[in-house]
Amino acid sequence: MVQQTAGGNAAFHNFHNDYAHIEDPNERRRLALAEIDKAPFGWYHMRAVVVAGIGFFTDAYDIFAINLVTSMLGVVYWQNSTSKPGILPSNSDTAIKVATSGGTILGQVGFGILADVVGRKKMYGLELILIIFATLAQSLSAASPAMSVIGLIIFWRVLMGIGIGGDYPLSAIIISEFATTRWRGAMMGAVFAMQGMGQLGAALIALIVTVGFKESLLSASGPSSCDGVCQVAVDKMWRVVIGFGAVPGCIALYYRLTIPETPRYTFDVARDVEKGSEDVKAYFQGKSEGRPDEIRRVTAIADSEGRLETPRASFRDFVAHFRQWKFGKVLLGTAGSWFFLDVAFYGLGLNNSIILGAIGYSKGDNMYEIFRRNAVGNLILVCAGAIPGYWVTVFTVDTLGRRTIQLIGFTMLTILFVIIGFAYNVLLKHNGALLALYVLAQFFFNFGPNATTFIVPGECFPTRYRSTSHGISAASGKIGAIIAQVVLGPLRQRGATPGSNDSPWLNHVMEIFALFMLCGLFTTFLIPETKRKTLENLAGEVKGTVNYCEPGGRYKKRGGGGGSSDPDSVGSGGTGV
Secondary structure, eight states, X not given: OOOOOOOOOSSSOOOGGGGTTOSOHHHHHHHHHHHHHHOOOOHHHHHHHHHHHHHHHHHHXXXXXXXXXXXXXXXXXXXXXXXXXXXXXXXXXXXXXXXXXXXXXXXXXXHHHHHHHTOHHHHTTHHHHHHHHHHHHHHTOOOBTTBOHHHHHHHHHHHHHHHHHHHHHHHHHHHHHHSOSTTHXXXXXXXXXXXXXXXXXXHHHHHHHHHHTHHHHTTOSSGGGOOTHHHHHHXXXXXHHHHTTHHHHHHHHHHHHTOOOOHHHIIIIIOOHHHHHHHXXXXXXXXXXXXXOHHHHHHHHHHHHHHOOSOOOOHHHHHHHHHSHHHHHHHHHHHHHHHHHHHHHHHHHTTHHHHHHHTTOSOOSSHHHXXXXXXXXXXHHIIIIIHHHHHHHHHHTTTTOHHHHHHHHHHHHHHHHHHHHHTHHHHTTOHHHHHHHHHHHHHHXXXXXXXXXXXXXXXXXXXXXXXXXXXXXXHHHHHHHHHIIIIIHHHTTTTOOTTOOOOTTHHHHHHHHHHHHHHHHHHHTTSOOOTTOOHHHHTTOSTTSTTOOOTTTTSOOOSOTTSOOOTTOOOOOOOOO
């Protein structure tokens, strides 16, 4: 009896079990992967995208909602400050935001590795549980004599960041490994496009709670006078905005916990033939796991290992694989492109207040007007540039190609940041021009590298290291985000009067962003074009293709047949589709 895998629901069909009757593991692998790659786009794919996309909506909501919440925290917890009453100190503001990015790095690398080691199924859903728990904990945090509220929020945002980080590689590779080849880019792009919807949702919820507490907010003219009923209202507002982030995650949790293992992972990494069939029976009987005869199980594992052509994953194999320039340059390209992108992407987000001021949405006569204009202003910025960019990518990524879109994006962003940087003082006198350039930058971020840096790492690596490689690439991006927040954020205020909010060095920071975009343009040439190619082709497992890797790689094969059975052997002579 050959291996079957547990799980399966309306969103994720279990393709592997359709071919469980075929004895030859290589033939079963070829047929199952061909079924996935050639399947016509249908409701199954739509449901799969929604399940993964809801999680990404939650991620983006939690990341960007804090930009709206920090001003509320200042009103509630810094009302008695001697310098700027009602205003959160800049170091506390930065610490809260960097905490999320720091946790995200840990989650991206940690969950990425674990998904390759123990499986996608076992990890998918755990990151969402962590996000839900940490989000609710944040919304219930309060100061005490022994602990500041900022310290508590930082702690919970680190944990939340770990969960968010885990969602990056898991969602990307699960959609990639279940997707049809023809529309794989659109499916992955649609999942990532939910980041824009998450930003929109955060601003919308902030607007709703602001309108809901209108009467209380009208009682204060500004942050320094928002006490009494106004302060209580703002305290409730930030908790609702943060806590709502857990709601969409709860909707998607069941489907994530019940997905089947991806066929590619089952064939190329798991290799447990007997236990899967017993687990299927136990699954339908409501039991936690099957208990096969251990002798038959060991025999089946040994038989499959000797016949499967794909090599086993090991640290030695990982190093040997990426030590080859044709594979190592791809990881360098995906990680480098994501790093250079996020320096500017997150750095530009720090300057939203300047853009909001340019369109008249930064100030107000009372706390209601301040919070309302801030929320409406963010809605305008997201709808004007970000969301259109995401969805243009979805509709064109499988025709124009990932690499082409990334080249277009980095080129346009380089030009835009050069214009903003060198003509900044002139643009300040023409608010409409500055706003137009900002909206264009947001558009080409998302119809460009912000989307493609998520898609490409989920396609161009072999199954046994796909999640790890995506996690490394994504973590490189978040390192860039931290640099933007910790280094370039304060740099824009160089030469400013102490205590002021002026940004005299902002034009030079924009010029630095232009340099980073130019570097991203060069790293794009290291990545392959992945449109309309199977994952096995991109991984170098299909004979006759340019990047095909001979069985045995740099080392002589120790076994016969289609591949070595040695755990540390190197090669990738898979059958492909």
